Amino acid sequence: MPFDIPFNELFLTLVTFDGAVNWTVGFLTTVSFFAILALALNTQWAAGILNFGVAAFFMTGAYATAIFTLDPPQLLESYVGGWGLPVIFGWLMAAIAGGILALLLSIPMLRLRDDFLAITTIGVAAILRSIANSVDGLVNRARGLNGLPRFLEGIADEITPGEDYRWFALVVALLFVAFVFWLVSRAGASPWGRVLRAVRDNEDTARASGKNTVAFRIQAFVLGGVLMGLAGGLYAHEIKSVAPSGFSNVIGTFFVWTMLIVGGSGNHKGVLLGALAVGFFWFGIPLFQESFPDWLGSRVFQVRQLIIGALIVIFLLWRPEGLLAEQARVSRYVSRRRDPPPTTPPKDPTPTATP
């Protein structure tokens, strides 16, 4: 087992160049955006909606903020917008754009079975990418939109002169994660969340309990879309450029699903944990590139996709509930009393055959 070798290498790479801290700051900032995506996806999943087009919402949010916050197109560039508005406004627009996309998609959603919806959402992501790639004068095609401003860049420098902006970016990202976590937890662990869980468990029962299940599904889908759009907006200003190739299904959708599966679908805390764990694999593996044998090291980016795939399989087979399982109790207002284990109820009326 070459266990100690990579660790030494990692140690050297990171500490020698004062990289450990830098790497961690950058890692946590980036993972924050994916954590928001995963929380949003979890909210949709909790309503029984299978969204395999996370990339579409992520991309829509990123492009929305880019259009509003960039300056007008320069020579050889061509895109709509370019109004140079403040970043915070761009984020608002990113969230709204994600919500609008979800609203539009909820029209077919009402008619399609869950699995068909999943396929439809994949298709939408592909369509949006190809529109961005091929329509002239819309969003600068494959070259993408570059040079996005960063949030309060000037002011951050004044508050903490000389400090690296990256710390400021991390704090902002974590604040957003905390806010989104609060939003989805409060919404999920409530009578509203209870209806969604019912829709997922058995839609007929939810209807027989007097719920307009269609309205609730749309609400969950749109809330998820808004938050995914927001995540895209945040991400765009972190990496400062958006291009269609940056929103592949691998990074935009399956990466996020893996966080859900590993962390524990239906459990928002688990999903945060999953985001951290899966993100660490994804962004951490390239660090070991040097210590892999050549034939492997040159394929490190394929290796990490393989590992993501393996994680999905391992968890679905051996721990489908994820690291932190979903709770039976939905509403946080309901008391937590524990009963004797339901497997051995003494007064259990045994079913008898129908006469």
Add this chain to the structure above:
Amino acid sequence: MSALLEVHDLARYFGGLRAVDGASFAIEQGVIAGLIGPNGAGKTTCFNCLSGFLRPSAGRVRFNGEDITGMSPHRIFRRGLVRTFQIPQELETMTVLENLMLAESEQRGEQIWRNWLLPRQVAREERALEDHAHEVLALVALEHMAYAQAGTLSGGQRKLLELGRALMTHPQMILLDEPAAGVNPALLVRISEDIRRFREEFGITFLIIEHNLELVRDLCHPVVVMAQGKVLDVGAADDVLSNPEVEVAYLRGAAQHHD
């Protein structure tokens, strides 16, 4: 005065199959009515049409004088007409308690924004609702399972949970689809006593599909008999059960069942 539930020439076709084929009957306020008939007579399909789960192919349904034909299930529920399922449909990942709490209508906490801005209001409402759900659980003898996951219940307990869900909102009328199927005999007595009591105490009208003819004889008046999608007879249990036509229909149903 017109009846609480009026069904006029109700029909529902599945392709060429006439599952319900021009059924008409009326249920008066305050009765415990029975709906019997051989397997495949169209009883469950009829319930599905009354409760909005299926759109009738033809015919009218009036509840409380209002035309509810083709209305969506939640609208019909809000008007006080509630149904249970023949095959229990519990929300298996949720606790038994919250299975019941779900059924309360007009919950303010179901508006998403209140959970962000007015959590105390929601908390107050939830506490009251939880107390109410415990009362209903006691009524259907499931109190000891309140915090168990509904997926762990036995077949008979699931039937009781269905009944409990229907009782949560004190509806005007409950459609029970084979409430006694799979319930053990001791509990059976209790269920029929309970149904009678709910009628007395809460004024709930019942329409019950049931294969246990002893139970029907004991509990239901009037009894509607369906066969091959049509209403064959309506009347007192003893009368309809001694009707030779009904007997033939049952035998034919049994014969078809053996094919």
